[in-house]
Amino acid sequence: MRRSKAFIPTTKEAPSDATLPSHIFLSRAGFITQVAAGLYNYLPLAKRVIKKIENIINEEMTKVGAQEVELSFVTPAELWQESGRIEKFGKELLRFHDRKNNLFVLGPTHEEMMVDVVRNRVTSYKNLPLNLYQIKTKFRDEARPRFGLMRGREFIMQDAYSFHATAEDLDREFDAMEAVYKKILTRMGLDFRVVEADSGAIGGSGSKELMVLAESGEDTIAVCSKCEYGANIEAASRSKRSNIPEAPEASFNKFKTPEIKTIDELAEFFKIDPYYTVKCVAKKIIYEDASEIVLFFVRGCDNLQEVKAINATEALDIVDVTEEELKERGLVPGFIGPLDQDKAKHVIDSDLKDATNLICGANEADYHFIGVDLSVLSNAAYFADIAEVNEGDICPHCDGELSFTKGIEVGHIFKLGTTYSKALKAEFLDENGKAQPFIMGTYGMGVSRLVAAVVEQHHDENGCIWTKETAPYMVNIMISNIKDEAQVQAGEQLYKQLQDANVEVMLDDRKERFGFKMKDAELIGFPYTIVIGKELQNGHVQIFDRATKEKRDIKSEEIFDKITELI
């Protein structure tokens, strides 16, 4: 492509709301334009990157026998009523009536539709397993679309759905899909981590996320210093602490603690480690058609992990409560404890099970209990893993320490089980001729988000740095002075040579200053720019490596061999 003909509207200014490098650089380098909140157009450069990612996905999916389909984007709401998700999805699910007043939704994901495609069409275990996937536009009416392509409302996703006769076969496919997704990200040149993920909300027996490591990632990942363990902080677990602080010795008693409401104040007051205090986090829990106040108790050194709290209570959502709401319930903010707690439903972190030497609120203003032994509650209370792991906690699989890193979730694989096939009555006949619901897996990869993720991980202060398998063009030939006939001729000749060799090449033939064109090239992020400049008269051209910023003089007669060797 000739740069003079290419539609690449680069600009100096980034959108005013852009904070992430990918949002800034993809906008400035003319890859995308914004249409409205969370809606973007992909201009020619972005479209090329998207197609490269799609090609990689298609190649890898085909290798494992998955078959590509394309399902209707506009989906009848009845299917979502059948599955029960029309309510659960809330306002993210965009609904509308057609001219005949039938209710439809814009597909944000296609579990229901895919089950509908397969039910009554695959009827025997003999035709299983089956893995169907598509790469298609999706829509989620996000409350806060932001960060450019990272969290848009309309986005491109690859979504795959597998159908199995046995749980073992689902396990096999799940592992195969993990391998496929790893292969895809590896080919894209991305540094990533597969982590254990929360799968509470969608149901099913297991799920993993593929996280592209980047400072700007919205997700926090706990990773082990020794073993392969990694988990989204929403799902991360840990071993019991080994370096337990010295226990405060005291027999059970009620103690006056005037105005001592926070954990810090409490630890200070009793001169103990917060480990031995009990923190109460009161929340309002939202169910499908009700809500209630629930008290979550964790050690004072820990924090409540809200996703774990949602899972522990099988809630749809969790929100804060005011002190007034607590008082209305007869609770005493600052002094709420688990003993004799009959005012509200409560969940106690597993790490507190059978814990002793504790200090906790006495459910009475200005009083705490000391010398508390929670083993008395063992049978009566509900214990669950609701605490967030901390950096330095011990890995659940080895004796390594956990540390945190940031990641961009670009893929998610789920063992769905029979949730959807049961809801939509999708069954097959097993070997004994008995009807069984399909056992399902579901797998998704954010294609447009991956475009942003590449830039998040690969950029510098001057712009994008595309990896070889994702670059919109691999080589940019820059004719330094377009009025110099020798330079033009050399540029045109190399351009033709590279095109003939099927290299994706851009020829910057614009009548602009060298500095302007060079900045443009760095902003766009071509892996290699070949500068044909003054040194041509001495038989040299220059290769600029975008990633390393290295510039190398090459004999002009060797440039074709050199660049084809590099790419």
Place this chain on the structure above:
Amino acid sequence: MRRSKAFIPTTKEAPSDATLPSHIFLSRAGFITQVAAGLYNYLPLAKRVIKKIENIINEEMTKVGAQEVELSFVTPAELWQESGRIEKFGKELLRFHDRKNNLFVLGPTHEEMMVDVVRNRVTSYKNLPLNLYQIKTKFRDEARPRFGLMRGREFIMQDAYSFHATAEDLDREFDAMEAVYKKILTRMGLDFRVVEADSGAIGGSGSKELMVLAESGEDTIAVCSKCEYGANIEAASRSKRSNIPEAPEASFNKFKTPEIKTIDELAEFFKIDPYYTVKCVAKKIIYEDASEIVLFFVRGCDNLQEVKAINATEALDIVDVTEEELKERGLVPGFIGPLDQDKAKHVIDSDLKDATNLICGANEADYHFIGVDLSVLSNAAYFADIAEVNEGDICPHCDGELSFTKGIEVGHIFKLGTTYSKALKAEFLDENGKAQPFIMGTYGMGVSRLVAAVVEQHHDENGCIWTKETAPYMVNIMISNIKDEAQVQAGEQLYKQLQDANVEVMLDDRKERFGFKMKDAELIGFPYTIVIGKELQNGHVQIFDRATKEKRDIKSEEIFDKITELI
């Protein structure tokens, strides 16, 4: 792909509403499933065909320098308000509010959006011409979605938009796009015709349609027996008749014609050719915010062409009127004529301009005028081409005769001019530094409709017959008896050989009867099926050519060479 693993749910029954071969066979052969009226899922076979068509389009578009983009499907309604099309499009334009109550539409076409992308980003004539295109899902909320993929609500379309500094450059691009579209259809193996089309509604100075010839086509095309001329009947024109019947001699007079209301009765009564009678077709014409009765006069041997009538009156739509409505206006149904016509607006067909020896209604019950000379109206009346051409009429470009054929409109190219760039204030600076609106062209090709069009043109009573460039798989290897180890081995070996040679091949390894598998293969329509059957023991296999139904015995050691030579 192994047929035993492939998701191709073939069935004996066609959908109850299916009348067209493409709807019947694409459904029965497991290419598509219906979701709701006008909404379809593309299963693996259809997806493969779609990708082939898309690849051909991409290759040909790239050759002429067009650049691929992908625009947001969900489009702000404001853009449609800016262009004024939000009203004109009516209910076909699906509208909805997002969670923040902003109005959006699902893009049925992207003129507005593309102009929005280019405005303020292309600012100089130096950056023109520009041709941007996409291949993307579109949505039109059709009142009567029908015929499967032929007239769906959600469909895949390639839409291109070109921007120019001069009308001459638009003409050049228009011709180039005509050539591109012809190349695409030729590569697809389709018999088609480029015809002149109506461009009244969308505006602009010219338009052509690409029609795939098929009996089931919804469009009637007039084609010349001698020259290249072809036109949609909505836009077809003709030369003046040469074989004019003998004129009835009579001087002007009012004649009592009791109960003579129809043209046939009139011609019979006066013993004249209907050519000399004047037919009145009264219609109600719908404008954006009004409607009125308009009388259309054509020769008795002609019929009114409604699209021409719409264009002649610059109307949005045209509907029938009742006799009562006419009487209310003081008109006399059956006896309405153009002379002294002051009751309603009227349009007279150009062929009646200066016509003589006519008989027409006298605007009085039971009376006609005879010996009418319409040249008296020349200055006062509005003449326009509003008659439909007839088979046997003379070509407007040569002395050939016009005949009718049926076509499926798969492409449409338009010289749009400045309609949208003016409405959306999209301007560039010309050579003199003066701001000018972009001169635009727009070009569209129905990708999913093309899938159906291939089948409409290429099928027989047993199913689809895919052309080489559109076939989901080129070769189907059928192991006749899956229990015969030699057959299995030969089949597997050939399968591997062909895969290694990058031939798209299906291996029918199912434990089904030969007859069942053969019917399935014919229904799906693989160009070639290689039957590995009993004759293998005598060193022979069979090639079945789907198009010709020819079966040929081939020495089994020659089959690989033979089939790769064929394809």
